[in-house]
Amino acid sequence: SCSMKLNPGQNDAVHYVSGPCLVLAGAGSGKTRVIINKIAYLVQKCGYQARNIAAVTFTNKAAREMKERVAQSMGRKEARGLWISTFHTLGLEIIKREYKVVGLKPGFSLFDDQDTLALLKELTEKEFDGDKDLLRMLMTAISNWKGDLVIPERARKTAKDEQSQLFALLYQRYAQHMKAYNALDFDDLILLPTLLLRHNQEVRERWQKRIQYLLVDEYQDTNTSQYELVKLLVGERARFTVVGDDDQSIYSWRGAKPQNLVLLGKDFPTLKLIKLEQNYRSSQRILR
Numbered sequence: 001s002c003s004m005k006l007n008p009g010q011n012d013a014v015h016y017v018s019g020p021c022l023v024l025a026g027a028g029s030g031k032t033r034v035i036i037n038k039i040a041y042l043v044q045k046c047g048y049q050a051r052n053i054a055a056v057t058f059t060n061k062a063a064r065e066m067k068e069r070v071a072q073s074m075g076r077k078e079a080r081g082l083w084i085s086t087f088h089t090l091g092l093e094i095i096k097r098e099y100k101v102v103g104l105k106p107g108f109s110l111f112d113d114q115d116t117l118a119l120l121k122e123l124t125e126k127e128f129d130g131d132k133d134l135l136r137m138l139m140t141a142i143s144n145w146k147g148d149l150v151i152p153e154r155a156r157k158t159a160k161d162e163q164s165q166l167f168a169l170l171y172q173r174y175a176q177h178m179k180a181y182n183a184l185d186f187d188d189l190i191l192l193p194t195l196l197l198r199h200n201q202e203v204r205e206r207w208q209k210r211i212q213y214l215l216v217d218e219y220q221d222t223n224t225s226q227y228e229l230v231k232l233l234v235g236e237r238a239r240f241t242v243v244g245d246d247d248q249s250i251y252s253w254r255g256a257k258p259q260n261l262v263l264l265g266k267d268f269p270t271l272k273l274i275k276l277e278q279n280y281r282s283s284q285r286i287l288r
Contacts (some may be wrong), residue, residue: 029277053082
């Protein structure tokens, strides 16, 4: 349970709140427990309001479980207002409150993969003639561009070969239609808030004031735009804890952008690194 005594590594990770913190941990070393306990510590001992703390994870299931555990550990009343969600839900929340600045009209809609595929099929009738493989490739290319914060104009400028040029043109066509539909796809939920915070100081300051402490789980899975969003939300004060999975990765990190771990140290020179060595799920110390 959450109230289990913390080992020294977990204890350090929970109580280090004065600057940026990276917690590296293998499976079964109690990463989530660190986040749960740290949230409680911030509220109960460090004078943070629950509503000024956000915890971000990768799946709705993980977010639900974390909400449940926080409520058990702190009590529902104390946990009220705390923001625990996926990256995409956080992005959606920012867009909902800032939709005018982003250039959306009220009541915008969300496209899922099927909607996107159907629209792209329609828009590429002439070029692809319904070829499923090309459509999938295009869809992936657009998703990757958005994940790397590349807007259509830049994609067209940097496209080298003929296929990239065509894909970039179709990406632009897709973006124009989405705007006309007043619609967003899944990747826009990160892309739009990130670009908005990057270019609009007033909005950036508003969200930095709202989220005064940020915790990120499964940090090794972040891509460029998610990393950038984290950076813009924490700003100069850099009050955050990211927890990364160091399992099976003595040689290399799995996940989207392993270099985000290296970047973290460069972007935040005062970063404190804490390694959780102890494993609770197996008797032998797998992580030497």
